Amino acid sequence: MSFANRRDAGRRLAAALAGYRDKHPVVVALPRGGVIVAVEIASALAAALDLLVVRKIGVPFQPELAMGAIVDGSEPTIVRNESVIRQARIQDREFSAICQSEQAEIDRRRRLYLGGRSNIPLGGRVVIVVDDGIATGSTVKAALKAIRKQRPQELVLAVPVAPPETLEELGRDVDALVCLESPFVFYSVGHFYDDFRQVSDAEVIAALETADQNGPA
Numbered sequence: 001m002s003f004a005n006r007r008d009a010g011r012r013l014a015a016a017l018a019g020y021r022d023k024h025p026v027v028v029a030l031p032r033g034g035v036i037v038a039v040e041i042a043s044a045l046a047a048a049l050d051l052l053v054v055r056k057i058g059v060p061f062q063p064e065l066a067m068g069a070i071v072d073g074s075e076p077t078i079v080r081n082e083s084v085i086r087q088a089r090i091q092d093r094e095f096s097a098i099c100q101s102e103q104a105e106i107d108r109r110r111r112l113y114l115g116g117r118s119n120i121p122l123g124g125r126v127v128i129v130v131d132d133g134i135a136t137g138s139t140v141k142a143a144l145k146a147i148r149k150q151r152p153q154e155l156v157l158a159v160p161v162a163p164p165e166t167l168e169e170l171g172r173d174v175d176a177l178v179c180l181e182s183p184f185v186f187y188s189v190g191h192f193y194d195d196f197r198q199v200s201d202a203e204v205i206a207a208l209e210t211a212d213q214n215g216p217a
Helices: 006-016 018-023 033-045 082-088 092-114 138-148 164-173 201-214
Strands: 026-029 048-051 054-059 062-071 077-080 126-130 154-161 176-181
Touching: 006 018, 006 033, 006 154, 006 176, 018 033, 018 126, 026 033, 033 048, 033 126, 033 201, 048 201, 054 092, 054 138, 062 082, 062 092, 062 138, 077 138, 092 201, 126 138, 138 154, 138 164, 154 164, 164 176
Parallel strands: 026 048, 026 126, 126 154, 154 176
Antiparallel strands: 054 062, 062 077
16 A cells, blocks of 8 residues: 555545544644644544654664654653663763754744644543654654653554554554554655655644644634
8 A cells, every 4th residue: 555645644544543533532743744644634533633742862873763762741751762772882961962952853843833832631532643654663652652641541543654563562552553554564654655755844834724723623
């Protein structure tokens, strides 16, 4: 299965999540790409839409290799990948410095995307976490850990595509998992999209404004 673009993926996921419509869920998007997918789901389910900013903490000499992740919040959630930290010989001081840099980017994105709006309280709610796809799952795992602290009634992860081993690991952190495509041969998330161009800040802002206009009161 391939997806024309993120909106197409969102519409297909929305169909698979139709049973949640009567549960009045909150759809939580992971920017940037996850927002475009999540807008389609929130619209189809008549659900509130919020976002959670998560940043990967990359190894300095190999930024794509995640040694952890940091999640926005009044008390930011930090997840460490101890095996990668040990293998890369990263000292605590160096890890903390990168965390501070990523926290600054989180603060920038939150101000840009949400302005002065507060996040929706998730305690006691059905929460559907959405991204445009998962590879290793480090940032998603951190997001799920942060949301679980708020004690949602049910925590659901919904993604268009992810490898089986990642889904198996993340499945332990959620009450339900919806994934449309889980191939054993997995090259990258973008491989399953015809159009996987990078999402800009302006597109995220426009998508959130659309959701505000069309979403539930």
